[in-house]
Amino acid sequence: MKLKYILPFLVAFSAELNAQDPHLSQYFNVPVFYNPALAGSEIQNMRIALDYRNQWIAPGVSFKTQTIALDKIVNRVGFGLMINKNSAGKDGFSRLSILGGISYTARFGDKKLNRLTAGFQVGVLQKSFNPANLTFDNQYTPDIGYDPSASSGETFANTKVSRPDVNAGLNYSYGLGNGEVKVKPFAGVSFAHINRPNESFIEENNGNPIRTTVYGGAAIRCSDILELKPLVYFMKQDAFQELNAGVISQINLKNANAVRFGLFYRNQDAAIIYAGYQLGKVFLGTSYDFNMSKYKPGGSGAYEISLVYTPQGKAKGKRVEEGTVKPVNKKKAPEPKLTPLESYILAPVRVAASIDVILDEPLPLKTVAQNQKSKTGIQNQEKNNLNYEQAGYVVFKNNTTKYDLNNRFDVIEATIDYLFKYPQQRVLLAGTASDAEFSNNSHIGMQRAETVKSYMVQKGIEADRIDVMDLKNTLPKSFVEDGQPTQRLSRTDIYLIK
Numbered sequence: 046m047k048l049k050y051i052l053p054f055l056v057a058f059s060a061e062l063n064a065q066d067p068h069l070s071q072y073f074n075v076p077v078f079y080n081p082a083l084a085g086s087e088i089q090n091m092r093i094a095l096d097y098r099n100q101w102i103a104p105g106v107s108f109k110t111q112t113i114a115l116d117k118i119v120n121r122v123g124f125g126l127m128i129n130k131n132s133a134g135k136d137g138f139s140r141l142s143i144l145g146g147i148s149y150t151a152r153f154g155d156k157k158l159n160r161l162t163a164g165f166q167v168g169v170l171q172k173s174f175n176p177a178n179l180t181f182d183n184q185y186t187p188d189i190g191y192d193p194s195a196s197s198g199e200t201f202a203n204t205k206v207s208r209p210d211v212n213a214g215l216n217y218s219y220g221l222g223n224g225e226v227k228v229k230p231f232a233g234v235s236f237a238h239i240n241r242p243n244e245s246f247i248e249e250n251n252g253n254p255i256r257t258t259v260y261g262g263a264a265i266r267c268s269d270i271l272e273l274k275p276l277v278y279f280m281k282q283d284a285f286q287e288l289n290a291g292v293i294s295q296i297n298l299k300n301a302n303a304v305r306f307g308l309f310y311r312n313q314d315a316a317i318i319y320a321g322y323q324l325g326k327v328f329l330g331t332s333y334d335f336n337m338s339k340y341k342p343g344g345s346g347a348y349e350i351s352l353v354y355t356p357q358g359k360a361k362g363k364r365v366e367e368g369t370v371k372p373v374n375k376k377k378a379p380e381p382k383l384t385p386l387e388s389y390i391l392a393p394v395r396v397a398a399s400i401d402v403i404l405d406e407p408l409p410l411k412t413v414a415q416n417q418k419s420k421t422g423i424q425n426q427e428k429n430n431l432n433y434e435q436a437g438y439v440v441f442k443n444n445t446t447k448y449d450l451n452n453r454f455d456v457i458e459a460t461i462d463y464l465f466k467y468p469q470q471r472v473l474l475a476g477t478a479s480d481a482e483f484s485n486n487s488h489i490g491m492q493r494a495e496t497v498k499s500y501m502v503q504k505g506i507e508a509d510r511i512d513v514m515d516l517k518n519t520l521p522k523s524f525v526e527d528g529q530p531t532q533r534l535s536r537t538d539i540y541l542i543k
Contacts (some may be wrong), residue, residue: 067098067530069345070289070309073293075112077127081164082162086221087221089424090117096352101347104269111130112130114128118505121149125166126140126144127144141173143171144168145174148163158223160218163214168209169207171207171208172205172206176204209242216232232260256282257282262276272295275292276293291309291319305330332349334349420475433540433542434467439493441535443482443535444481446489472539479535491514493536495513
């Protein structure tokens, strides 16, 4: 093939790839794919997402897209990493994108239910082709036709180009993670290739057009079992544009499992059916695009599968906060074995008492101070006589509000996991102190409870789901807990409110 034929072909291919980035039907399962501001969104610790898409599903003409993404949340900062590869047809043309990003979330408004997140990604965009998969005029002879063993007679200076790539985006959400909010709207906008990287194989300037994405929707809790999520997604890149609208229904099952079904329509392109199953921390989603466009090079649509894993972090025993005490000698003070929080849903109530709660000055637990009476009386009858179950406690260094990570830090993380899993659940944090500590600081019990609450809120638990109480120095100096003697008074007990 002569050079005058090769150059137009490469220019046309470059223009075709640059005019439209690869798209996913299950874009919502890989959030960082379409907006860097979504790094760490709607998770408590980490998310690993895999997506595979095969379009046209026919020999020699299929377009395959493989994506792997990892994102993590640390307080209000999200971190994301994504690798996306798109290959076109049998001719060995491919596109590889490797991006790392960061996001930050600001909370505002009543009860901090509004969240505005900004994020950006920086990485490398690479485009390549394999000349060995192409055919040329020199390989065709009048006698035998195409001869793959014949030399093409062509030499290519560049078969691969790599350029830096920059993306940015914003996302807004309301009521995320709050079980009392029934309608949780969200919306966002993102801009990809804002630096317009040049991907041309030849000398001509062929900058990648900026891709603008605008989306919105809402999570609507119809009941404890059913949730609906209408979604709208619009993308524009140069002359190409895409409008995708539909709805996902989620049916909640036992043990945090769920089934999802969805229907979508991509304007003048395809109708999409979607189904998925959530099994604990693993989600598997499948979808099929029924082609409704005039362009049908092969097959009849696109098949896509996604796998999402969302592990929940837990602090390790070796983590020690600066200035905290050493682990308690278990021979001197045996520690009770904590019942896993999950058992409180499955097992009968083993500890039950009532909590007197007033608005201005919480009372000690009746099981601790049966005879202590309120000076102001009960002002909120709805919260009086609430049942509770103890989930564990956090030990503090004497005369400080620093908890001992080696002893009871894991119970905080377990409680956070539990609250994310069951958004209707509330907890009570009850701070205590010894007589000596109370004489030095009469508010140290409340301060300890507030310390644990602050950590939970930083991890994403809504403040209005966490009640605090100051037990002061009302606990006895020694008592039996879960069949084991203990003298620990410098602590915050965590109770599940039933």
